Amino acid sequence: MIIPELGEYALILALCLAVLLATVPLAGATRGNTLWMSYARPLSKGMFLFTLFSFLCLSWSFIDNDFSVVYVASNSNTALPWYYRLSAVWGGHEGSLLLWALILAGWTLAVAVKSRNLPQDIIARVLAVMGWISIGFYLFILFTSSPFERYLPGYPQEGADLNPLLQDFGLIVHPPMLYMGYVGFAVAFAFAIAALLSGRLDAAWARWSRPWTSVAWAFLTLGIALGSWWAYYELGWGGWWFWDPVENASLMPWLVGTALVHSLAVTEKRGVFKSWTVLLAIFAFSLSLLGTFLVRSGVLTSVHAFASDPDRGLFILIMLAVVIGGSLLLYALRAGQMRSESSFGLLSRESLLLVNNVLLVVSCAMVLLGTIYPLIVDALGMGKLSVGPPYFNALFIPLMSIMLVFMGAGVISRWKQTPLSMLVQQLWLPGIAAIVLGIGATWLYAGELEHWVTLGIVLAWWVVLAGLRDLYNRLRHRSEKLAGLLKQSRSYYGMVLAHLGVAVLVVGVALVSIYSEQRDLRMQPGDSVTFRNYTFVYEGNKHVEGPNYTSDQGQIRVLYEDEPYALMRPEKRLYTARGNVMTEAAIDPGFTRDLYVALGEPLENGAWAVRVQYKPYVRWLWLGGLLMTAGGLLAASDPRYRKRMRSAEA
C-alpha cells in the first residue's frame, strides 16, 4: 500500500504550486506582464486538486483501517462505524490541519473561478496572497505535523480509537464549518493586502471583498453555533458557553469579523473608513491564526489541546509574527495614501456604525485580554491562574447591551447626516413599545422583573421594532405594499434576518442564563423529583451494547402535570478500546424549553447520581445563530455584486 506516500507527495506538489502561485502572478502584476498574471487561475486549480487528492488519500487510509499510519492508528479503530472513521480524518491535530489546508485551497479555487470580472492584476495579487498563506500551512503540515507518517517496522493490529467525545454528528460538521469561517477571512485579508499592494483602495475594492467576507462570517457564525450546541449535548452537563479559551479563540475573529462586515458596508457605500476596514481585515485573519495557535500549540488546557509540541507552537508563532508584522508594515507604508471620498456628520449612519465597530473591537480586546492573561502571567513565571467566567460576563454583557441600543438607531439612521429630531420622531414609538412589551413579556413569563432578563427582552424588542419601523419607512410611499416588499434587495433582507437572529439569541441567552433550573440528586429506583410541572421518576438502569461501547442506560419516566409524558434514556458509556467513560445526556428538546437528564456516577445500593435540568428557551441560542448565518449568506447572494462587476468592466 503506497496510498499514504502518494498523499504526502501530492501535498509536496501542492506546496510547489503554492510557491509558484505566490511569486509568478505577483511578479506579473508588478511588471504588468499579462502572461504571468494569467498563471494565477490554473495554479490555484492545481493546488486545490493536489490538496484534495492528499486529503482523499488520508480518508482512504481511514476507511481501509491502515494502522501502519500513525495518525490513523491513534484516531481510529476497526469497530468504529464508517462515518466516524471519515470524520476521524479531522479528529486529531494533523488531520484537522490538512482539512484547514484543503479549505484554504477550496477558497482560493472559489476566488479564482468566481471572480472572472475582476481586473486581472487584482485577481493575480489576491490569489498570490492566498498562495503565501498556503505555503505557510503546507510547510507547517510537512515539517511538524504530517498525518502520513508510518509506524516502521512494526505496527499495531488495532487502532486506539477516536476520542469518544468526538464520535458524534457534531464533530462531523462543527470543525469544517468553523474552518470555512476562519479560512474565509483569509480571502478578506488577501483582498485587503492586494489593495494595499496595488494602491487602489476604492469603493470597488470593498464591493469585491464584501460577499466573500459575508460568506466567511456566516460560516464562522454557524461553526460557533454548532460548537455550542455540541458542547451542550455532548459534554454532558448542559452548558452552552464556558468562556473556555478555545471558544474565545473562535469568538474573537467573529467579533472583529462582524465589525468588518459593517465597516465594509460603509466603505462601499460612502468611501470612508478605508484604512479602518483594511485594519479590521488584517486583524480578523490574524485572530483566526491566533486562534489556531492557541488551540494547536497546546499552550492551553482544554478539550481541544490534543497535541502539544513546542516545535508546532514555535512554527505558528513565527507565522503569526510574519503575517501580522508584514501586513501591518505594509499598512503603515500605504495607509497614508488613502483618502476619504466623502465626509459625514456627527450623527449619521456612518458614525453609528463606527460606534458599533468600536464596541465590537473593545469587546474583542477584552476577550483577548482575559484569554491570554493567564498565559502571559505563566510565561513571566508569576504563577498559574485562570480567569473565570464572571470576568467575561461582567464586561461582555454591558458592552453588548450598549451595542443593541445603537443597533436599533443605526438601522433607522441615514447616511451622511441624520437630524436628532428625525431619530426621536421615528424611534419614540418603537422605544416605548419595546419597554412596555419587554416588561410585559418578562412579567408574564416569570411573574417577576429580574433586571438582566428584563433588559435583555426589552432590547430584543427594541431591535425588532426599530427594524419594523425601518421597513415601514421603506414601504410608506409605495402604493403596492406587497410589491414593495419584493422590491427590497437581498442584502437588505440579509441584514434583517441577521439582526432578527441577534434579537432571538439575546432572548435565549437572557432566559436560559437566569431561569434554568438544575437538580443534582442521588436517586434509587423508584425515587422521583418534581419541578416546573415535570416529574422525573428514576426506574433503574438497563445494560445496552453499542458497536464499540457498552452502556448503562438509565430509564427515567417523565410526567407532565401527572400525565405520562416521555421516557428519557440518559447513558453512561464505556468505550472499550480506550477504556473511556462517557456521559450521554438524554434531551427532550422543545421550542420554549429543553428537559435535560444526565447520569453522574453509580453510588451504593443501586443508586445513581443524576442531574436533571430544565432549560428554558435554550434552542433560541442556536436558532439565533442559524438566522444570522442565513442572513449572511442571503446578503452575499445579492445579485448586485455580480451586476456591478460586469458594469465596472464595461
Added chain:
Amino acid sequence: MTPKRKQRLLVVLFIVFGVSAAVGLTLFALNQNINLFYSPTQIAAGEAPVNTRIRAGGMVVDGSVKRDSESLFVRFDITDYDKTVTVEYTGILPDLFREGQGIVAQGSLNEQGVLQAVEVLAKHDENYMPPEVAEALEKAGKMPMPEGQEFNK
C-alpha cells in the same frame, strides 16, 4: 485656540477618558475574577489564602474517597506525593474522576485547611494530567511514569 481645535481637544479628552475608564474597569474585573493555582505543598505551607477562591490540583489518594450514603457529599484527599490536602464537594464528579487520577478542584480553603470545592475538573483523556498538576508533581520530584504511558505529552 480656534473653535475647531477646541472641539478636537474635547474629542481627544473624551476618548482618553473613555479608554482609561474602560481599562480601569477591565483590570478591576480581571483582579476580582482570577483564580490562582496552589499545589498541596504550597497549601500545607500556608501560602494559600483562606476563604478566597483558588484552584488546587493533585492526584486523588487511593482509598481516600468517602461518600455520604444519603446525599451527593463526597470527601477525598489530593496529593503531590509530598503533602496532602482534603477536599469536600457536593455534587456530581466528572467521568474521569477516580482514585489515582490527576484532578483540579476550584473552591476556597476553610479555617481547618479543607478545600470546599464548588467545581471538580478532570480532563478528557485517560493519559492526560492537568499541566498545573504535572508541574506541581515535578517540583515535588514525584512525577510518576507508569509503563507505556507518557504523561503530559
